[in-house]
Amino acid sequence: MYLTPEEEAIFNGERGATYQKAIEILAALGDIYGADRLIPIKSAQIAGVSYKTIGEAGLEWISDLKGKVAVPSILNPAGMDRECWKEMGVSQDFADKQQKIIRAYEALGVRTECTCTPYSIFDNLAGLGDHVAWSESSAISYANSVIGARTNREGGPSALSAALIGKTPNYGFHLDENRKPDILIRVDAALHNSDYGALGYIVGEMVGDKVPFFKLKSAPSKDELKSLGAAMAASGAVALYHVSGITPEAGKYDPPEEKIMIEQGQIKEVYSSGEPDLIAFGCPHSSVEELVGLARLLDGKKVKKDVWICTSRAIKKKHPELVKQIERSGAKVFCDTCMVVSPASERFNCMMVNSGKAHKYVPNLCGVKSIMATTEECVKAAVRD
Numbered sequence: 001m002y003l004t005p006e007e008e009a010i011f012n013g014e015r016g017a018t019y020q021k022a023i024e025i026l027a028a029l030g031d032i033y034g035a036d037r038l039i040p041i042k043s044a045q046i047a048g049v050s051y052k053t054i055g056e057a058g059l060e061w062i063s064d065l066k067g068k069v070a071v072p073s074i075l076n077p078a079g080m081d082r083e084c085w086k087e088m089g090v091s092q093d094f095a096d097k098q099q100k101i102i103r104a105y106e107a108l109g110v111r112t113e114c115t116c117t118p119y120s121i122f123d124n125l126a127g128l129g130d131h132v133a134w135s136e137s138s139a140i141s142y143a144n145s146v147i148g149a150r151t152n153r154e155g156g157p158s159a160l161s162a163a164l165i166g167k168t169p170n171y172g173f174h175l176d177e178n179r180k181p182d183i184l185i186r187v188d189a190a191l192h193n194s195d196y197g198a199l200g201y202i203v204g205e206m207v208g209d210k211v212p213f214f215k216l217k218s219a220p221s222k223d224e225l226k227s228l229g230a231a232m233a234a235s236g237a238v239a240l241y242h243v244s245g246i247t248p249e250a251g252k253y254d255p256p257e258e259k260i261m262i263e264q265g266q267i268k269e270v271y272s273s274g275e276p277d278l279i280a281f282g283c284p285h286s287s288v289e290e291l292v293g294l295a296r297l298l299d300g301k302k303v304k305k306d307v308w309i310c311t312s313r314a315i316k317k318k319h320p321e322l323v324k325q326i327e328r329s330g331a332k333v334f335c336d337t338c339m340v341v342s343p344a345s346e347r348f349n350c351m352m353v354n355s356g357k358a359h360k361y362v363p364n365l366c367g368v369k370s371i372m373a374t375t376e377e378c379v380k381a382a383v384r385d
């Protein structure tokens with residue numbers, strides 16, 4: 001891959017070891033994937049934050065870095081709510097390590113909002129056609145598909161490297177030719193809310209890392225697209241999808257030849273019932289509209305089990321009345337973290353979720369049984385004796 005003289009100088013260590021390592025990582029990826037050069041990015045979203053997932057080695061690696069990010073960069077959820085970690089049941093030792101990780105990122109100039117839905121709090125991180133380097137898989141899918149920005153499936157280290165240099169190698173989803181759909185998914189069912197997560201759960205397993213093109217009977221909202229993309233990225237490796245008539249790049253393409261039909265019965269099969277001891281919402285992090293929906297469903301009720309609603313601190317801060325209204329039911333609104341990346345969910349036996357992504361990840365990453373149900377059914381289970 002071609003490096004400009006300035007990039008070459010960084011590669012040779014002229015700005016120190018941190019930038020040298022960063023550009024080495026970008027150059028290695030560029031060489032592997034056949035990039036011609038590095039291109040400027042507008043923002044970075046950096047995963048690899050929870051002490052549960054990165055451990056001691058990750059903490060040491062980040063703590064050793066010295067420099068400042070070159071573009072707006074924002075952290076993924078951590079392993080705990082930074083304010084209510086005790087209430088979550090997180091240990092002092094974990095909390096200390098987690099705070100160290102967050103502070104180390106902060107020292108590099110990374111914003112510490114700790115969310116997988118940065119697009120719901122900032123408008124200027126990514127727009128149509130912008131190149132970015134994002135690394136949480138649902139955020140990647142949302143950036144590519146719903147916003148029409150361009151990102152590869154970055155890992156934490158490559159997103160941080162891109163943030164430090166302000167550039168990313170030009171390959172994969174940054175190029176027009178790789179953004180065209182390769183499989184048509186026709187859905188013969190009217191979908192609502194968590195049905196999109198159930199659809200994503202099924203389709204991700206079927207298509208792997210292909211680019212699906214959906215023809216749907218119903219028009220999904222932004223939150224429903226968020227759920228669809230998150231689930232496909234978890235059960236498969238989908239980083240980009242198009243929805244005919246809805247997503248910004250769909251109109252550029254004819255429907256692909258290869259075709260899969262999905263029917264209502266298949267969506268219903270993803271759902272089940274049972275007796276959970278934790279009901280968790282907010283994977284990906286809840287939007288204001290989703291919090292309003294939950295507040296309405298919980299209004300005048302008392303939950304009989306642990307209920308977590310995960311969102312970003314920015315949203316919680318901006319809507320204190322809404323949070324109070326929800327918490328009157330006994331449900332907890334947690335920020336900076338989620339049911340998947342926090343060790344606190346591991347003490348439960350069975351989690352009920354309305355998210356196709358969480359349903360896929362919870363058994364593997366938390367060792368907890370998972371039940372997927374609609375948002376309404378989750379609330380019913382929460383208030384049942």
Ligand SMILES: C[C@@](O)(CCOP(=O)(O)O)CC(=O)O
Binds near residue numbers: 046050135233340
């Ligand atoms: C659990 C997940 O949503 C984010 C966790 O990643 P990390 O702990 O931030 O590396 C994984 C992903 O899908 O990107």
Ligand code: SF4
Binds near residue numbers: 077136138230283338
């Ligand atoms: S597991 Fe879900 S809530 Fe947690 S970071 Fe990923 S998308 Fe967000």
